[in-house]
Amino acid sequence: MSTSNSLLQDLRQAVPHLKTQIYFKSSLTALSHAIEDLVLAGSDKPLVIANFQQERFYRQEIPRYQKIAQHTDQVYVLAAPETDFGVASDPCITIPFAPDDELAQEWHLVVVGQQYSACLVCQEYASPLDSASLDQARQFKGIWTFDPQVSLQAARLLLERILTYRPELAAKVKQAQQRYGMFPEFQPQVSTSWLLDIDPRLFVNRLVTYLQASQYRLLKAYGTIGSKERKERLLNAIATAIRRSLNPEEILTVTVTELGKVFSNCRCLLYRYQSGSQSQPIAYESTSPGLRSLKEEIWSLVSHPLFQTAWAQSQTNSKNQSESIAIADVTQDLGLQSHPDLKAQLVRWQIHACLLVPIRYQGSWLGMLELHKPEAHLWTKDDVALVEAIATQVGVALMQAQAYTNLETLNRQLTDLERIQSNLIAIVGHELRTPLSTIRVCLESLVSEPEMPLDLQQKMLQTALSDAERLRKLIQDFITLSRLEGGSMRWQLEPISLQEYLDLALSGLESQTSPRIVIELPHHLPLIQVDGEGLIEVLTKLLDNACKFTPKSGQVKISAQLLNALGNSHKTSMLKVTIADTGRGIEPNRLEAIFERFYQEEGFLQRTVGGTGLGLAICRRIIDKLGGKIWAESLGKDQGSQFHFTVPVAAY
Structure with missing residues (x-):
């Protein structure tokens, strides 16, 4: 059983002067809660009819409607069932309707009392593609009013829909119609000054709270967008440097410069790292005004036994665990304070907070990115994620630069090999052709000159044998070298x-x-x-x-x-x-x-x-x-x- 008509359409036909407006879902939520607050704050026992479209939307509001049901016995809730939403009468009367009913596309809240009335009737107008994540961006077209005649008409239409699905409620619905003046012979005895009995502060407080929450979410969203923009700009700057040049010097210089711009009042330094090798002076650094420079100094926190132990432990952890080390306040870190030499270094170089991120590529350490702050600083997950993303980019860039250098070396080797190959062909050809030519000349002379003196014949034969031995040794050398290299x-x-x-x-x-x-x-x-x-x-x-x-x-x-x-x-x-x-x-x-x-x-x-x-x-x-x-x-x-x-x- 279903109804094809839209309640908003039926209401506008009954009351032609109504003008619709466009509302976002977040606005309708605020309005609905404000109207519900009237019921909870008042002493009247009104008729309350709410349509939540889907059962899942009602589940979020069950506690509120349980409280409303304690103020009045005329509470009706409509929704398209999804799980166990079914016919119920305690504490609220639930009316499941067919999923293909027009009600599934509408949002209704109608309140009719002796002291006040309110009506909110809307139909979904547009929804985003990803409604699960952008639910608040859904848009509705409809009306919102305190007009008692409009509210009564909306209540009549909804009660008719309720009887369509639950005819057994006819007696209760008739009671509501009589109590709230829906029959001509039962006109409501309500003062024309009923609006004066409504405390406007309920609506004002609710809407101000809604606007403040919306503003906070907006500011938070702007902050997130700004943080992402900074991250994207930094990543793009480094990626551009990588595309523009395969020179490691330029890539590392751009990295510390751009990273220093993102973190204010900070020292950013980058150094190459090789386990067991002697530390090299710092060559890549970006320092904020007021901070001493570590450039050309011998510095490597990671070489300290304390950090070596921390990284050794991180190697045994799961692959998903970060290997970065973030210290918000070095004076509160008992491990750092237990090493007098390290403590003195941190004081000397004005390091109150630090972030250490290794530069790795396929499990190999290539270097280290360090951020130092002269005051205590709580490094956020976004901070660490940003620096780790930069470290990943730098690791790829360094390997690309190294691959390019290796490629140039390989090209030179290939050029040398090509030259050697050309010489080899010439040498081997010469070494083979010369004895073969000699042997052939000797043998042809012996065949063509049968009257040749015996001593000359012996000399010809000896020459041919010598060059044949030379060929044998040459071929034997090739075979021996091939067997040696082939194992x-x-x-x-x-x-x-x-x-x-x-x-x-x-x-x-x-x-x-x-x-x-x-x-x-x-x-x-x-x-x-x-x-x-x-x-x-x-x-x-x-x-x-x-x-x-x-x-x-x-x-x-x-x-x-x-x-x-x-x-x-x-x-x-x-x-x-x-x-x-x-x-x-x-x-x-x-x-x-x-x-x-x-x-x-x-x-x-x-x-x-x-x-x-x-x-x-x-x-x-x-x-x-x-x-x-x-x-x-x-x-x-x-x-x-x-x-x-x-x-x-x-x-x-």
Whole structure:
């Protein structure tokens, strides 16, 4: 059962001179409470009919209507049921109506008494999209009056609606109609001066209270908006600085400057932080007039054991708990006061309240934001949230700047790698093409010249074999380096004699083109714990290099020295082997670069000796795997060079 007509529409048809107005819900609430106060403050027993639209709106007013029901037995409450709102008669008479009834869109409060009457009839006009959060912004169109004739007409129409839903109330409704003069034969005996009996202070106090509460909420809203505006402006300023520049210096300077503007009479400083590193002078600070500057001073509260303990505890807490430390009054903090050195620092630098917020990125500490105030100050949640938001922005900015720096470094490395790759292709192509060309020429000569003298044939064959061996060594170097870098080499560590493997390496040298080789090894040299094949590879390549870059009139000297070093719990020994030559030498600034892959001291087209630059790179990787070190020394060009490497001595 439902009624399609609007009560406001029916009332305006019955009383054509009525003019509607627009009301906000908050205004209707104030008016309704003022009218209800008339009932509660008076001695009359009026008819009270209220329509709350929905049951949930009535639930908020149940205590008030229980009090009203103690003043009169004619109280009717209408609402669309949502849960257990149903037919009831104690203390108020409840009338649930169909949800599709027009009453669900209207707000009514009608009071008809012997001394006064009041009528509030409105229909919802507009509501915000998010009515749950903006309920007070709902708008209604309707009338509000003390006119007794309008109030009686509204009461008649509402009582008819009540009988539609609860016909069993006919006797009670008839009683109300007779008592309050709704039949022609029962006209109300009310003085025309009834308005004078209404105390206007009830309405004035109610509306003044409403206006004061509204003003307070408005001021609070303005304050919140202003705080959010400051936060957004600061975040935008820092974000703009980040977009404009990836220079960490500029980003950090803008951060302390803008943050100092938000917090008055405050010192704001920012410093980079690395655990275990020595504190650096403060470089980024913003200070209000009257506060001493900490710039260029060595300062780091976070390095104090008290704060280190606090942050260590915060690490074990839940991820949602803030790691910031806010102290409203350092003189009331017993922890701070128990450290005389820290207490003296705080007094010296006029720190009465402080806020410490770490700058983090993905769990890593990057720095610290500190705010100091010379007077006690209660840091609000908004204050802490703002500084934490800034710290997050700064952390991202620092990582972006670092990533940009790393990218520039990577670009330079890629450029160098591209150049090395070009040289590599040229070197490898040259090293492969030269012996292949020689072999081909030799073999073609042997085929095309069958009458060639025997000694020339032997020379051609020997040349082809030499260059074939050169190709084999070149390919073997590539395979060895690939296996070393890929970790596929198998090592057989065993005690061996250096002298024995040195003799094997020397036997492979071409004595007719080598300089004089001198061996100076101590007597009773201990065995070394190495891989035999790896040691042969290192000795062969170092000796080959020494002979290659030393003229035939020069000298290559091989020596060894026992080194003793104290380990963690026992004595360990290393054997240092040195291969020194009197050749062309190495520039001091290239002593490390020569161990890089494909390094060539000369341009590949201007070289006086062959090679791909893989030999020393292979030597370093082998010695590293054997647990030793390898390095070179030289006084410069034409001053000769010395190559040293160490290997562990076998235990005995």
